[in-house]
Amino acid sequence: MTKLLVAGSKRSKYRLLGLVGQGQFGKVYCASHRQTGKIVAMKSLDRHRFPTHKFLRELRFLLSLQHENIVSCQSLEHTATGRYLVMDYCEGGNLRSLIDGQSSLTLTQGLQLVIDVLAGLDHAHRQGIIHCDIKPENILLSVQPTGWRARISDFGIARLVQEMYEDGFSNNTGSPAYMAPERFYGQYFPASDLYAVGVMLFELLVGVRPFSGTPEELMSAHLNRPVQIPASVPPSLQTVIVTALRKLPARRFPDAAAMLKALQTAISSGLESGLASTPLPLEPLEDPAEMGFDPPRAIAPFVSLQQQPLQQPIHQLATQVTPRNGTGVTWVASGTLVAIHRADLTELPNRNAISLPETVQQLRVCTQGCLAVTQRGIYGVFLEPAVPDGNPASGTTPDVARLLLPLATAFQVGLAPSGNWMATVTSHQGIGKLTIWDGLFEIGSWGKIPRQRVSVSCQATQPTHLLVLDAHHLAVLSDLRAGSSLQPPGASDAETDLLDHRFAVAPRVPATGLAGTLIEIYTRRGNCLGSWVLPIYLEQVLLGNRPYQILAKERHTTHSVLLIDLKPLRIQRLCLTIQPILMTSMVWGYALADTAGQLMLLDLRGQPVAQVQAPKPNITAIALTGLNPYTLLLSTWGKAQGMLYQIDLRQLEIDFLF
Numbered sequence: 122m123t124k125l126l127v128a129g130s131k132r133s134k135y136r137l138l139g140l141v142g143q144g145q146f147g148k149v150y151c152a153s154h155r156q157t158g159k160i161v162a163m164k165s166l167d168r169h170r171f172p173t174h175k176f177l178r179e180l181r182f183l184l185s186l187q188h189e190n191i192v193s194c195q196s197l198e199h200t201a202t203g204r205y206l207v208m209d210y211c212e213g214g215n216l217r218s219l220i221d222g223q224s225s226l227t228l229t230q231g232l233q234l235v236i237d238v239l240a241g242l243d244h245a246h247r248q249g250i251i252h253c254d255i256k257p258e259n260i261l262l263s264v265q266p267t268g269w270r271a272r273i274s275d276f277g278i279a280r281l282v283q284e285m286y287e288d289g290f291s292n293n294t295g296s297p298a299y300m301a302p303e304r305f306y307g308q309y310f311p312a313s314d315l316y317a318v319g320v321m322l323f324e325l326l327v328g329v330r331p332f333s334g335t336p337e338e339l340m341s342a343h344l345n346r347p348v349q350i351p352a353s354v355p356p357s358l359q360t361v362i363v364t365a366l367r368k369l370p371a372r373r374f375p376d377a378a379a380m381l382k383a384l385q386t387a388i389s390s391g392l393e394s395g396l397a398s399t400p401l402p403l404e405p406l407e408d409p410a411e412m413g414f415d416p417p418r419a420i421a422p423f424v425s426l427q428q429q430p431l432q433q434p435i436h437q438l439a440t441q442v443t444p445r446n447g448t449g450v451t452w453v454a455s456g457t458l459v460a461i462h463r464a465d466l467t468e469l470p471n472r473n474a475i476s477l478p479e480t481v482q483q484l485r486v487c488t489q490g491c492l493a494v495t496q497r498g499i500y501g502v503f504l505e506p507a508v509p510d511g512n513p514a515s516g517t518t519p520d521v522a523r524l525l526l527p528l529a530t531a532f533q534v535g536l537a538p539s540g541n542w543m544a545t546v547t548s549h550q551g552i553g554k555l556t557i558w559d560g561l562f563e564i565g566s567w568g569k570i571p572r573q574r575v576s577v578s579c580q581a582t583q584p585t586h587l588l589v590l591d592a593h594h595l596a597v598l599s600d601l602r603a604g605s606s607l608q609p610p611g612a613s614d615a616e617t618d619l620l621d622h623r624f625a626v627a628p629r630v631p632a633t634g635l636a637g638t639l640i641e642i643y644t645r646r647g648n649c650l651g652s653w654v655l656p657i658y659l660e661q662v663l664l665g666n667r668p669y670q671i672l673a674k675e676r677h678t679t680h681s682v683l684l685i686d687l688k689p690l691r692i693q694r695l696c697l698t699i700q701p702i703l704m705t706s707m708v709w710g711y712a713l714a715d716t717a718g719q720l721m722l723l724d725l726r727g728q729p730v731a732q733v734q735a736p737k738p739n740i741t742a743i744a745l746t747g748l749n750p751y752t753l754l755l756s757t758w759g760k761a762q763g764m765l766y767q768i769d770l771r772q773l774e775i776d777f778l779f
């Protein structure tokens with residue numbers, strides 16, 4: 122252990138990305154390793170509030186516990202600003218936030234979390250360590266395909282089994298709601314941790330804890346009151362809870378492995394009756410409003426909508442405010458056409474559409490124009506220059522469309538909101554290349570090939586998204602197939618070194634059997650600030666209006682989306698009542714639509730605020746206008762007819778908070 126107590130160094134090996142929480146003894150940060158880009162948690166240890174002996178004690182436990190269901194400690198970082206425990210990072214927050222954010226877990230997912238906790242406890246108990254403070258706040262979550270992995274944290278008051286005999290039963294600190302009867306007398310056994318798991322299991326299934334009240338009332342209940350389990354809990358799980366919550370430790374499960382096995386048996390035998398995907402808690406809510414949103418309702422009165430009949434289906438909608446006269450414009454892509462509409466859909470300029478040689482796949486808008494992305498490359502569609510004649514239509518008609526960049530291979534493109542620069546990521550023969558271009562929408566540069574500012578190798582060999590996060594940063598997302606290597610095989614070390622030397626260090630994540638989505642963060646100068654792999658595949662990734670927030674769908678899942686904060690890294694899985702196929706973001710949150718015409722509105726925290734039925738089904742595109750945060754644009758197409766609607770969301774009488 123002394124080896125870890127390295128001498129204080131001026132510059133930390135880690136770059137702090139943001140504060141994730143504050144405990145009794147110090148702050149917890151999300152940080153990335155400057156060389157490898159690996160994301161870690163750094164727990165600062167306040168010297169005054171965290172005496173050295175207590176700190177060394179927790180460190181001793183953490184170092185001896187290396188298990189996938191325990192948040193383990195990797196090292197100690199001693200810098201000029203303080204000392205930190207460097208730990209595995211858990212991007213999913215803690216179990217408390219999952220329990221409190223109702224209906225975001227299914228029964229199977231909830232039980233899997235309890236199984237994870239028991240696996241971690243089994244490991245700790247075998248090392249002779251009793252946690253003594255198992256509760257949802259101390260169970261952290263790492264994202265997994267379609268679920269979470271639970272990891273036990275905070276061994277701050279953990280005890281060794283042997284100490285029980287040495288110190289004469291003196292540990293009675295903890296959280297009364299989860300404390301086994303013997304804990305109130307200062308006794309602790311491995312079975313005390315199992316009792317706490319029993320309380321957590323009850324809480325997950327029922328939505329409330331078995332006992333509540335003041336610490337005195339809780340003590341009395343844990344010591345004397347039998348537990349009442351609602352009938353909604355399947356009998357096999359009732360048996361597990363009853364055994365875990367027995368008053369006498371000797372009558373509980375003999376060890377964590379036995380409880381884990383009982384739970385697995387309950388899952389495989391008793392839950393075949395179709396309960397597996399039932400949302401938790403199992404107790405029906407008395408008031409559906411508790412779900413956080415109103416039941417579906419139609420947008421009414423219908424007459425207040427602006428609408429525009431369509432000649433052909435729209436598959437991309439994007440909106441912006443023009444800087445010249447402050448009017449809003451809407452870009453529309455239909456097949457090979459890029460059209461521009463005035464904010465008021467009924468009033469269209471005469472010459473409003475430009476035809477491109479290929480089908481438009483994506484639109485990227487900025488204040489002076491838009492990029493239309495086709496299979497062949499990137500076209501710039503420029504707004505006509507403003508005529509100082511007071512004519513409100515000036516600056517709102519497309520002037521020219523030019524092929525700015527012919528790109529043959531798979532590529533992704535991102536455009537800075539100012540229009541000053543754009544980034545492309547391409548992949549050729551297994552080598553990813555990130556290029557930053559400028560001179561794009563400047564006066565006088567229309568139709569000219571943009572200037573290439575920076576080009577660096579990146580690890581994205583199958584790029585899926587390029588997101589411009591702010592005026593200076595961008596994120597490259599790419600697919601990693603199992604067994605793929607993250608070092609571009611075609612690039613020689615010398616070549617990579619040269620690139621790294623010229624454009625600062627491009628951190629590499631380890632290249633072993635990783636699968637999922639690789640996220641790389643770059644500055645607009647091409648410096649890589651961090652990269653990490655999420656073990657899930659993201660698709661339809663959308664930039665939100667909170668700094669560094671994205672909303673994404675997880676491949677092969679239907680009724681959920683992921684809300685991801687990149688700085689610090691935080692992931693929430695939001696369960697939905699619709700299967701979204703289209704998503705858009707706005708200052709107050711997100712709008713999602715399904716094929717049947719149902720819309721769900723989420724606030725910036727991902728909480729559902731409304732669910733409504735659109736005027737017609739078969740929605741082909743949605744966008745929220747930049748001009749007015751309450752206006753939603755929505756296009757439909759069916760039976761060779763379509764409509765572009767402008768909907769005033771204030772009709773829903775929702776309090777939009779932003």
Ligand SMILES: Nc1ncnc2c1ncn2[C@@H]1O[C@H](COP(=O)(O)OP(=O)(O)OP(=O)(O)O)[C@@H](O)[C@H]1O
Binds near residue numbers: 211
């Ligand atoms: N490894 C980690 N990864 C991600 N978040 C973490 C990690 N460790 C702690 N956190 C978050 O940081 C916050 C503070 O954690 P910390 O363990 O310091 O204190 P605590 O458990 O809240 O309270 P106490 O000080 O009583 O132990 C918690 O909200 C926790 O969710």
